[in-house]
Amino acid sequence: MSPQIPVFDGHNDVLSKLLHQRDGAEHRFLTGAPGMQIDLPRAQAAGFAGGLCAIWVSTEDTTLDANGDLPPVPQASALEQTIAQAALLQRIVRRSDGAVALCRSAAEIRAAMAEGRFAAVFHIEGIEAATRDLDLLHVLHAAGLRTLGPVWSRPNQFAHGVPFVMNHGPDFGPGLSDAGRDLVRLCNELRIMIDLSHMNEAGFWDIAKLSDAPLVASHSNAFAICPHSRNATDRQLDAIRDTGGLIGLNFGVRFLHPEGIRDPDMGMEVMVRHIDYLVERVGIDHVALGSDFDGTFMSRQMQDVSGVQLLLEALRQAGYDEAELTKIAHGNWIATLERSWGG
DSSP states (O other), X not given: OOOOOOEEEEEEOHHHHHXXXXXXHHHHHHHOOTTOSOOHHHHHHHTEEEEEEEEOOOOXXXXXXXXXXXXXXXXXXXXXXXXXXXXXXXXXXXXXTTSEXXXXXXHHHHHHXXXXXXXEEEXXXXXXXXXXXXXXXXXHHHTTEEEEESOSSSOXXXXXXXXXXXXXXXXXXXXXXXXXXXXXXXXXXXXXXXXXXXXXXXXXXXXXXXXXXXXXXXXXXXXTTSOBTTSBOHHHHHHHHHTTOEEEEOOOGGGTSTTOOOOXXXXXXXXXXXXXXXXXXXXXXXXXXXXOBTTSOOOSTTSSTTHHHHHHHHHHHTTOOHHHHHIIIIIXXXXXXXXXXXX
């Protein structure tokens, strides 16, 4: 295999998965965590240089309502889980002896990668923890929050997410609420990147009209290949391209397979096909990786972070040169974050 290209990834759920296993989560991440797809030793071995580390909150109530939506998470529970995961990230950084860096700028990401440190960016996937006044956002920004998805695949007071449905576009539910519009404005003011993965159709276009930042879908695929509600339509891809934004390839099988099935033997050629389509539609400068490690079902070939170099090799064999692979592997993410955050 060719020399490793460092990978900076657009989405992982390592924090929520670690927290819901048992105590000592930071130690397990730093020394090796069986049952996880990411830990520091495997990331270092695989050239997995960092990425957006998501906070995601869970609920025991999974009863669908009449519209097929999951119920909202109670704010008190969401706040407790959000603080716990943010604290876990801080402990990982503090106890890593410099091996993990919490990055607040593109320059800090570049520096961490150059020094061989894991470059972690604090991200939230669904801001159920915030109240209408958005005071929490200022506190989390001070703690390092730099990217935010207003919703996961359930509604909250700000917007509606898409349920997980095959052979259906993202047109579910209404657009942003007044609180959601205030959230977008504050994210623009604080230079917090807004992530459109999990956003429904109406919300996507509301944000496109309101936001002054590049449009980003951190972990979504091509709806034209896999018609799943979580994937980006051609019209959405065009908007991402036209704003100088980015789409990150999700490694989850059900968002890749043309029939949406959980096929553990799905080959890398399906991932290459999505990358080819995205590059043709939006251009090589606007396509990256958004693995969703520790958050979704993946094929046996992509069983953990070690698979990222296999994907890059498959792209190499498909005709991508080293400059193009470097853009997909990390260059495009860093450039897009720099445009979103400012110098």
